[in-house]
Amino acid sequence: MSRDVTGTPQTSPPVLAAYSYCEAVTGQQAGNFSYGIRLLPTAKRRAMSALYAFSRRIDDIGDGTLDPESKRLRLEDARTTLDRIRAGDIDEDDTDPVAVALAHAVRRFPIPIGGLDELIDGVQMDVRGETYETWDELAHYCRCVAGAIGRLSLGIFGTVPGARDAARAPEYADTLGLALQLTNILRDVREDAANGRTYLPSEDLAKFGCSAGFHSALPPAGADFTGLVHFEVRRARALFAEGMKLLPMLDRRSGACVAAMSGIYRRLLERIAEEPTAVLRGRVSLPGHEKALVAVRGLSGYDARSVHRQTARGRV
Known part of the structure; x- marks a missing residue:
């Protein structure tokens, strides 16, 4: 060489x-x-x-x-x-x-390349049309298709020498992947339903009267769709709060990458929380200029500091 x-x-x-x-x-x-x-x-x-x-x-x-x-x-x-x-x-x-x-x-x-085997396992679950009764079952799927990507990415990022609790970095990277995937699932409920897929746990759907599924721009008759979305948003926020503990373990550029990607998804999650039924009318997204702003703030360290402040207040 x-x-x-x-x-x-x-x-x-x-x-x-x-x-x-x-x-x-x-x-x-x-x-x-x-x-x-x-x-x-x-x-x-x-x-x-x-x-x-x-x-x-x-x-x-x-x-x-x-x-x-x-x-x-x-x-x-x-x-x-x-x-x-x-x-x-x-x-x-x-x-x-x-x-x-x-x-x-x-x-x-x-790079722990076995994580890509996990991704293949997760996609095979999609091909089989599996559904999920509980959050624990859905979390297993999310770890395959998203948590594994977090752990693979950590192999590229590395952790800074002497980082506190660095042994837990793969756990935090995995959890951050779950937060991103749950946000994706909320965003895509209508699109997934059109493709014959349901990801949200059956017990959650039943709890909020949404077992009939999401096949139109209106919630199922008699359903508390807003309650369901807010319930899942709270779960995603908790996952973000835990997963973002990874940031102090990364060097500046790697931390900026994570802050940018997670920041975009956190903003998307909050937009869904503000208007839950919007996900039934089409894909909720952020404009390009807003994504670029989040990326710039990530590079400056703004989002990392913001995450720590919001985590302390329980708002992430």
Whole structure:
């Protein structure tokens, strides 16, 4: 491996091209996450883009129009690719740029790649059409499809030397993933219902009279839909408050990335809380300029300080 004048290993042109492909995918499709990823230094930004591109590939299989058996086979192909990466069988001449970039990232950072196996497990749950009776059951699914991504990302971010409670960093990263995923679930209740999916726990739906599902722009007759949304929002806020304990353990740029991504989702959550029925009329989102503002504040450390203040007051 060649090195530059500082002794840093140089990245070969084929690997750089693979990373460029992954960064293009991230820029085009990552939406909320791209605002945080842009704040990272080059090596970490490339690695996160590779991780996102592979994760997106898995998600797209689950969300695609193939029949369940075809989806299952494609997910197994993805798992085989992970096995090849673990075995060191992907080199820079491989024809799959996402695999090339991810393999390089795994060699450079201590990424717990088994988290991508968990993501595949979670998408397989979607393909099987599983539903969830309790929060504990839904939390298991969320850990597969989102908590695992938090733990994988932590392998790229790393923790600062001497960080207090650093051993709990994977736990906090996992919890933050749950908070983001629960926010996604609230945002997408109408879209998921149209696709035949229900994620919110059955016991919660029954408690608020929403077992009939969400197939129109109006709540089910006699349902306390606002009560249901506020109940889940409180759960998500508690998850954010716990997960954001990760921030002081990260370096400035990694912390800014996390603060930006989580800040966007927390704002989205509060927008849903302000007008719960809006999620039945369409996808609730933030304008680009607001996302950019959150990202800038994350880089300045504003959101990190804000999180600590709001956590102390129990408002996150």
